Amino acid sequence: MKALVYTDTLEVQYRDEPNPPADSNEALIQLEAVGICGSDMHAYHGHDARRVPPLILGHEAVGKVMNGSQEGKRVVLNPLITCGVCEHCLGGRSNLCAHRELIGMKRPGAFADYINIPEQNLLEMPQDMDSVTAALTEPVATSLHAIYLAEKIIHRPLSESRALVIGGGSIGVFAALILKHKGCGDIYLGDTNPLRRETAESLDICTVYNPIGDDVPEAGSFDLVIDAVGSGRTRASSSAMVKAGGIISHVGLQDNEAGLDTRRLTLEEITFLGNYTYSVLDLKASIDLLYQGALGSLDWVETRALGEGAAAFRDIHEGKAASPKIVLIPEVA
Amino acid sequence: MKALVYTDTLEVQYRDEPNPPADSNEALIQLEAVGICGSDMHAYHGHDARRVPPLILGHEAVGKVMNGSQEGKRVVLNPLITCGVCEHCLGGRSNLCAHRELIGMKRPGAFADYINIPEQNLLEMPQDMDSVTAALTEPVATSLHAIYLAEKIIHRPLSESRALVIGGGSIGVFAALILKHKGCGDIYLGDTNPLRRETAESLDICTVYNPIGDDVPEAGSFDLVIDAVGSGRTRASSSAMVKAGGIISHVGLQDNEAGLDTRRLTLEEITFLGNYTYSVLDLKASIDLLYQGALGSLDWVETRALGEGAAAFRDIHEGKAASPKIVLIPEVA
Numbered sequence: 062m063k064a065l066v067y068t069d070t071l072e073v074q075y076r077d078e079p080n081p082p083a084d085s086n087e088a089l090i091q092l093e094a095v096g097i098c099g100s101d102m103h104a105y106h107g108h109d110a111r112r113v114p115p116l117i118l119g120h121e122a123v124g125k126v127m128n129g130s131q132e133g134k135r136v137v138l139n140p141l142i143t144c145g146v147c148e149h150c151l152g153g154r155s156n157l158c159a160h161r162e163l164i165g166m167k168r169p170g171a172f173a174d175y176i177n178i179p180e181q182n183l184l185e186m187p188q189d190m191d192s193v194t195a196a197l198t199e200p201v202a203t204s205l206h207a208i209y210l211a212e213k214i215i216h217r218p219l220s221e222s223r224a225l226v227i228g229g230g231s232i233g234v235f236a237a238l239i240l241k242h243k244g245c246g247d248i249y250l251g252d253t254n255p256l257r258r259e260t261a262e263s264l265d266i267c268t269v270y271n272p273i274g275d276d277v278p279e280a281g282s283f284d285l286v287i288d289a290v291g292s293g294r295t296r297a298s299s300s301a302m303v304k305a306g307g308i309i310s311h312v313g314l315q316d317n318e319a320g321l322d323t324r325r326l327t328l329e330e331i332t333f334l335g336n337y338t339y340s341v342l343d344l345k346a347s348i349d350l351l352y353q354g355a356l357g358s359l360d361w362v363e364t365r366a367l368g369e370g371a372a373a374f375r376d377i378h379e380g381k382a383a384s385p386k387i388v389l390i391p392e393v394a
Numbered sequence: 395m396k397a398l399v400y401t402d403t404l405e406v407q408y409r410d411e412p413n414p415p416a417d418s419n420e421a422l423i424q425l426e427a428v429g430i431c432g433s434d435m436h437a438y439h440g441h442d443a444r445r446v447p448p449l450i451l452g453h454e455a456v457g458k459v460m461n462g463s464q465e466g467k468r469v470v471l472n473p474l475i476t477c478g479v480c481e482h483c484l485g486g487r488s489n490l491c492a493h494r495e496l497i498g499m500k501r502p503g504a505f506a507d508y509i510n511i512p513e514q515n516l517l518e519m520p521q522d523m524d525s526v527t528a529a530l531t532e533p534v535a536t537s538l539h540a541i542y543l544a545e546k547i548i549h550r551p552l553s554e555s556r557a558l559v560i561g562g563g564s565i566g567v568f569a570a571l572i573l574k575h576k577g578c579g580d581i582y583l584g585d586t587n588p589l590r591r592e593t594a595e596s597l598d599i600c601t602v603y604n605p606i607g608d609d610v611p612e613a614g615s616f617d618l619v620i621d622a623v624g625s626g627r628t629r630a631s632s633s634a635m636v637k638a639g640g641i642i643s644h645v646g647l648q649d650n651e652a653g654l655d656t657r658r659l660t661l662e663e664i665t666f667l668g669n670y671t672y673s674v675l676d677l678k679a680s681i682d683l684l685y686q687g688a689l690g691s692l693d694w695v696e697t698r699a700l701g702e703g704a705a706a707f708r709d710i711h712e713g714k715a716a717s718p719k720i721v722l723i724p725e726v727a
Contacts, residue, residue: 319652326668
C-alpha cells in the first residue's frame with residue numbers, strides 16, 4: 062500500500078509500505094480521509110519523544126471496514142486504544158487509561174491506504190456522511206471534551222459567559238464554534254498568524270485579535286480561557302486574561318515552560334483544567350454535531366491528496382496554510 | 395490600648411497604641427483571642443508587599459461587641475471586608491470581591507485589645523463557646539473551603555478517595571481533620587519539620603512522612619493533593635503525587651516559582667484549584683464544626699499571652715513551635 066511516513070525531523074515521505082498484517086484479529090480499514098493534527102506537526106518538528114521515525118502518523122480517520130462483523134460499513138475511528146477494564150475505563154474516563162495507546166504514535170497511523178485497529182474502536186456514523194466532515198470527529202471531540210469539563214464547573218452558564226480562545230488552529234476554531242453553538246455570544250480568539258486570523262474572522266462568530274498586537278482585550282475579563290496552544294507564553298497570557306473565579310482550560314501541549322501565574326490563580330481562585338483527548342461519548346456527540354451541521358459551513362477545511370502530504374506538512378510548518386485543518390485523501394478512497 | 399505591632403522585618407513589638415477611633419460607624423470589639431496565621435509570618439519575614447510596617451497584624455479573632463445593636467454579644471470576626479454588591483459578593487463568592495480588604499493588611503489587625511470592624515463582619519457564635527476554639531474559625535474555614543471546592547468536582551466521594559496534605563501547618567492539619575470527618579480513611583500528610591510531624595502524628599488520623607526522607611508515598615496515587623505550602627517545590631511534588639484525573643487543591647502562597655508540571659497536568663487531565671480564603675457560609679459551617687467537636691480534641695493548639703507575642707513569632711520563625719497554631723490572648727480578655 063501507499064503511506065505517508067515520518068522519516069526524520071521535517072521530513073515525511075509518500076512511499077510504498079507493507080499492508081497491515083492479514084493475520085491480525087483486528088478490523089482492517091480502507092481509509093477515506095485523515096486529518097493532519099497539531100501533534101503530527103509536533104512529531105514532524107522532532108519535538109515529540111513519543112513518536113519515533115520511521116512512523117506512519119495520522120489518527121483523525123474515517124474509512125470502510127474490509128473484514129469481520131462490520132464488513133462494508135463506513136466508520137469513524139476512535140484512535141485511542143484502551144484496556145477497557147481499569148478504574149478509568151470503567152469510570153467513563155477511558156482517556157486516562159494508563160495503557161492507552163494512540164494510533165500513529167507507537168502503532169502505525171492512518172496516513173495510508175489501510176490500517177488495522179481493534180473492532181471496539183470503530184464508531185458508527187451515518188452512512189451518507191461526507192468523509193471529510195467525518196474525519197473532523199476527533200479534533201471536534203477534543204474541543205468538545207475540554208468545553209464539557211469547563212461547563213461542569215463554570216459558575217454561570219456558557220451562554221452568559223465571556224470566553225477567550227488562544228490559538229486559531231483546529232482545536233481553537235472548533236472550540237469557538239462549539240461555544241457559539243452553546244449560546245456563548247462573547248467570544249474572542251487570539252492568534253499571531255495573520256492567515257489563521259483571516260480564517261477565524263471569516264467564520265463571523267468571534268472577535269479575532271493579534272496577541273502581540275495592540276488590540277489585546279482587557280485583562281481579567283474572561284470567565285473561560287481555552288489555551289489551545291499550551292506554551293509558557295500562552296499560559297502567562299491565560300493567567301492574566303482570566304477573571305477572578307474563572308477557568309483556564311488547557312488543551313495544548315506545545316512546551317512545559319514556566320508561565321502560569323500560580324499566585325494569581327490562588328489569590329483569585331482560578332481553576333486550571335488539564336485536558337487530554339476525549340471519551341467515547343465525546344466522539345459520538347461530535348459525529349452528531351458534525352452531521353447535523355451544528356458547527357456551520359466547514360468550507361474553511363482544506364482537502365489534499367495523501368500523495369501530496371509532504372507539501373501539506375511543509376506549508377503548515379512554514380505558516381503558509383491559511384486553513385487550520387488539512388484533510389488528506391488516500392488514492393484508494 | 396496595648397497591641398502587638400509589626401515594626402520591621404523579623405520584628406514585632408508589644409506596645410501602647412491609640413485606641414480605635416470612637417467616631418467610627420463600625421462595631422468596636424474587645425478581643426478575647428487571636429490566632430497567628432502563616433500570612434502574619436509571611437509579613438514578619440518581610441515577604442508580603444501588601445503588609446507594610448508599622449502595622450498591627452492578626453485576623454483570626456474572637457471578641458465581645460462593645461457598642462451598637464449587638465453590644466455585649468461574643469462574636470467571631472469575619473476578617474474579610476467586602477463590598478456586598480459586586481457580581482462575586484452577590485454570587486456567593488464574596489472572597490473574590492475586587493474591593494476585598496483583610497484586617498491586619500492595610501487596616502489595623504486584631505493583635506490588640508480592641509479593633510473596629512463593620513457590623514456586617516460579626517458572626518454569631520454560641521455564647522458558651524470557648525474563645526480559643528472560636529478563634530480557630532478562620533483557619534478551619536480556609537481548609538473547609540478548599541475541600542468544599544475539591545469535593546464539588548472530585549470524581550468519586552472523599553470517603554472513597556486517597557488524599558495527600560502537603561504541609562503540617564494549621565491549614566494542613568485542619569484539612570486532614572476535615573477529610574477524616576468527611577469519612578476519608580486514607581490520608582497522608584508530609585512536612586519537613588520533625589516537630590510538626592510529631593504533632594500531626596499525635597492526631598492519629600493520617601500517615602505522616604518526611605517529603606525529603608525515604609518514606610515518601612507512591613507517586614501518582616492520590617485522588618486529591620492539598621498543597622498547604624504553595625512553593626515551587628511543593629507544586630512539583632503535587633504534580634508528581636496526584637493521580638491521573640485527580641485534583642491539586644492549592645492553598646499556600648509561599649512563592650510564585652515554577653514547579654507545576656503543566657505537561658503532566660494536561661496529559662493526565664489533572665485539575666489545579668486555586669483557593670483564596672472562604673465564603674461567609676464556610677465561616678458559619680466552621681463555627682458549627684468546632685462547637686460540635688467534629689475536629690476532635692484541639693489540645694494541640696497552643697495559647698500564649700499577647701504580651702509574649704514577639705517570642706511566639708520568633709519561635710515559629712525558628713521552627714521551634716511544635717504546635718501549628720498559637721493563639722494569643724490579650725490582657726483585657
